[in-house]
Structures are given as C-alpha cells and as structure tokens.
Amino acid sequence: MVKLAIDLMGSDLGSKELLKGVREYLDKNGDVKVVVFGSQEELIDLKGHARVEIVNTTDIVPMEITPLSFLRLKDSSMQQAIKRCALDEDVKGVVSSGSTGGFVTGCQLILKNIKGVIRAGLTAPFPTIDSEKKTVVLDIGASNYNTGEELVCFARLGSLYSKYLFGNPNPSVYLLSNGTEKGKGLKETVEADEILSNENFSGYKGRCEAREVLDGKHDVIVTTGYAGNILLKSIEGTAKMMGASLKNVFKKNFLTKLAYLMVRKGLGRMSQNMDYKKLGGAILLGVNKVAVKSHGNSDAYAFFNALDVAYRMVQSGLIPAIKKEFENEG
C-alpha cells in the first residue's frame, strides 16, 4: 500500500476539482492511501473513507510567496502536507496543485535534498512526435540560474528518472544550447559539457537545440531553470495557438465541418498526445521523497494523473536509486 500526503488548497479551480480527482483515483487504485490537508468543511466529502485521513489546516499558501513567508505559514495545507511526508516514514510522497515557488521552497527546506544532490530540479516528461516516447527535461523552473556542476547533477537525476520511469537502460543525455557546436551556450553549458565529456558520462551526446526537443530522439535534456521554463511555456503556447488555428480551419463551412468528422479520431489522438494534463505535472527531482507539483489550474483529470505519477514514482524505486547513486558519487 502506497501512502501519499496531498495538499488540496491553493489551486486555481478550487479544492472541489482536486477532491474529485482524489476520489476517482482512490476508486481506481486500491493500493493507495492518502492523507489530505485543507479546510475541513471543504474536505467533508472524503470523510469516513477507509483509505483517507483528513487533516484540518487553516492557512493557504498564496501563488506568490517568499521562503520566509512560506515558513511563517505554519498551518498551511502545503507546509503541513510536506512536513507529514518528511516526518512520517509511511508517507512516500507529497502532491500539491498550489504555488510552485512555495512547493519548491517547502520541499527543499523540509524534505531536503538527497545527500550529494547539490540542486533539485523541477522535471517534466515532454510529449514528442512519437506518442510512445517522452523526453525528460530539467530544470523547468525550480531555479533561475544554475552552475555547470548543477547541470551535471540534473544530468544524473534525469538519466535515473528516464531509466526507472520509462525503462530506458541507457538514456541519451543532452545539454540544451543555442547551437550544437563545442563552445556554444551559456558559460555554465560550456562548463557542464566539459565535466560530462571528461568523465565519459553514460549516454551523454553533447548539445541539442530547442527545435529538436519534441522530435522523439532525446531521452533527457538538461537546461538551466530559466531557459527550461521559457522552453516549456513556448511549446505550450505554440501548441495552443496552432490548435486554435486548426479549429478555425474546420469551423469555416459545411464541408470543413464534415471534414472534421472524418478526422476527429486522429485529431483526438493527436491532441491527447500533446495534452499536458495527461502528464500530471512536474516532479521535483533530488529531494528525499516523491514530490509532484500538479499544474496550478488542474482539473480533476489532471490531478488524478498527478496522483498516478506520484504512485508510479514510489513504485519505481527511483528515490532509493538516486540515494544509492549519489552516495557512491559523493
């Protein structure tokens, strides 16, 4: 049985949506138990469920928060959920749909980095042209700046993630850059390239460009958090823009509407492949337990998937594997 701590407050669409996701996930997966944190009245719906423990909290972490203010909000659902995950050996992971900044701060201060991990990275599997294949990108926004050594740490973490979650025995690893030639990129890219090359890092293939990220030929792409965040959001924006343009094409007249009916299935599969909600959110990789940050505007479906990501991460044995790898390295 996998036990998860869940913060149910502070998301854009409110706790009702998240609750629905939790309930559906409990129905689907009998192997999961949850401790939910939030305002008691809002969580009443889950009361009495055999696999649910409800913890009443009074505060909610706002979307924008400094580390100091986060720590002061001692009775916030987010801080309590992370604390429970840190202190209760039985709780294997924490899931939240609240403030990303707050969650990253909280996990780093309370769950703490695994020994030897110099920087935890926010990670997401990106959909690619090959619907069978996800590309692991990190960091996508836990930090703004990263050193070359931190990028090397991300390469290690991402490689293990790809191995344990996607079953790649020897994942290919790339550094995101503004060109593929030696010397290209930020100075930290150049530093990281030197370290990875010198130590013959397993699977390291050199630099890749932003236009290659979705081609399905890369297992792990490592980037500083700021550039990773720009990358993630520009992909999201472009997909959205093209989806809207496509809708306009099909809405034009009777014939184009008929055409839509003929390709509806294929378009559905395509948009499902690109659907970020299906991916369940980002993972803070490098802290001592499983930490999943679902999108701020998660609906029940997205939150259901976030819980499933957390469950699968616990089952995969990734965290013990990271601990072992970094212990040996340190």
Next chain:
Amino acid sequence: MVKLAIDLMGSDLGSKELLKGVREYLDKNGDVKVVVFGSQEELIDLKGHARVEIVNTTDIVPMEITPLSFLRLKDSSMQQAIKRCALDEDVKGVVSSGSTGGFVTGCQLILKNIKGVIRAGLTAPFPTIDSEKKTVVLDIGASNYNTGEELVCFARLGSLYSKYLFGNPNPSVYLLSNGTEKGKGLKETVEADEILSNENFSGYKGRCEAREVLDGKHDVIVTTGYAGNILLKSIEGTAKMMGASLKNVFKKNFLTKLAYLMVRKGLGRMSQNMDYKKLGGAILLGVNKVAVKSHGNSDAYAFFNALDVAYRMVQSGLIPAIKKEFENEG
C-alpha cells in the same frame, strides 16, 4: 532607387538558390539595384544585368567563426559586402544567408552601432494567431547575456521597428519572463523593469510569459539573446512537430485523405501564416545601416523575402528614426 549589398556565399543550399531569389526580386522590383559578392564563376548568371554589380571574392566565412578569424578573412564575400555597405553612401543595406555569428560580428565591427545604441539586437517578427499581426521579438541571439540597460535599449529599438514597419503608433512593449509578477525573471529583467517603469516608457506593459508570445496581443517582446533564441527555436520545433502529426492524421485512410481535400485551402493559409521563410530572416537592429540575416538554409523564396525585408526597411525610414531618437536620448 534602393541599392543593397548582397553576400551570396556560405548558405546551406548554395549560391544557386540565392541567385534565383535575387533574379526574381530584381524582376519584381524595378526600384532596386544590387552589388553581389561571391565567387565570379558562381555569379556568372547575373552578369550584364543593368541593375547588378558583381564583386569577385575568394573566401567564404564558415558557419562557426570567431571575431578574430572573421576579420582575417578579408576577401570573404561577407566581409566585403558589409564593408561596401559601410563605406558606400549609396548602399543602404546588406543581406546575407551565411554564418549568423560572422554577420553579427561583422556588422558590429564594420557598420558599427548607431551612436547611443549600447547593444544591437537580432530581431524577428513572429507570426501570431492573428494573421494580420506580427510580434517583434528581440534579441533572438546576437548576444548570450544582456544587462538591464541593454534590454531597455532593445525596448527602444523594438518599439521603433514596430512603429515604422508595422505602423503601430504606440506599440505595446513587454519583457519576457518566467512569470508576470513584479520581481520575476532574471536579475536583468528586474533591472530593466525598474528602468522602464521609472521612466514611464511609452507603451510599456510589464512582463509577459513565453506561452503568450503568439497570442497576437503583444507588439514588442524584449528578451536576453539566449532566452530569445530558445524561444524562437522551440516555437519552430513545436510547429514542425504538430505539422508532421497533422500530416499523419490526414494520411491515414481514404476518408481522411478526402477530408484533407476539403480543408486544404484553410490548412494552406494556416501553414503560410506560420511560414518562417515568408518572414525573410532576422534583422540586426541598432547598427548604422539595414542589416538582414536570412536563414542559413534559405531557398530562393526565403532569400527573395529577405531582400524584400531589406528594401522595405530602407523605405520605412527606420534607421534615420533610430539615429534621431538615440541622439536625443544620449
């Protein structure tokens, strides 16, 4: 009559494609004269044309080149074209499809920045969901790093570009960031935001995120060169990936192929709107003359458009306007 200097060497598809573009452009636009630079044998096709001057050069700038090596290649087509543009008052602009690094270096060292411009920015108009509207983004890769003051300089340059090329009387200006709240972004973003806010910069609206770039609601978006390059290329990559997925949807069977025929026109318009070749390449904004860098893999159509961009920029009066604005500021 507008006179342009054109580097015809060093592009991926070879000078034949570029030559074809030049010839077609001369046919279409009787108001343009060109000085072409390259290997005489390859340019023979243009010999005798009343509005063409051919300058034979022996060297070609390779795709990757350091500033020092660039300067040493004195008889390269690129250096000669830029020099002619700098020294010949009649030549109003220079166009190249060769090395971006070489072109940026050459323009900065030889054409030189306009007085008061602390950093020239590589600029491209991005297509948006609104086919009537282009968003000006800079810098997209002339630099890796920029200071807050350089970002402010880009805001000035981009705003004038939007005014003179797209006729926006008071363009809206945004800083690209990883969040829209005060304090978000790189430290140079924060610096630039402070300067622009304090001086009540005309049209300045604050930060925007990468997912908004294509929504057609932004006239000018300012970014450091590295992040701008990631942004540009991830948009390109995503559009390409979605285009390929869409093709697969329509190829599936007889009915989907029939559906394709019914929406072909609309899809064509959509892909034309997204076509980077139509945009003609990037402009190095802030140097003393018009400088257009066509994509390295330009075909005749792309190069034709690059020439047209250079022509329209000369006609727009943008360069004198930048000179005037920065003179007054300095």
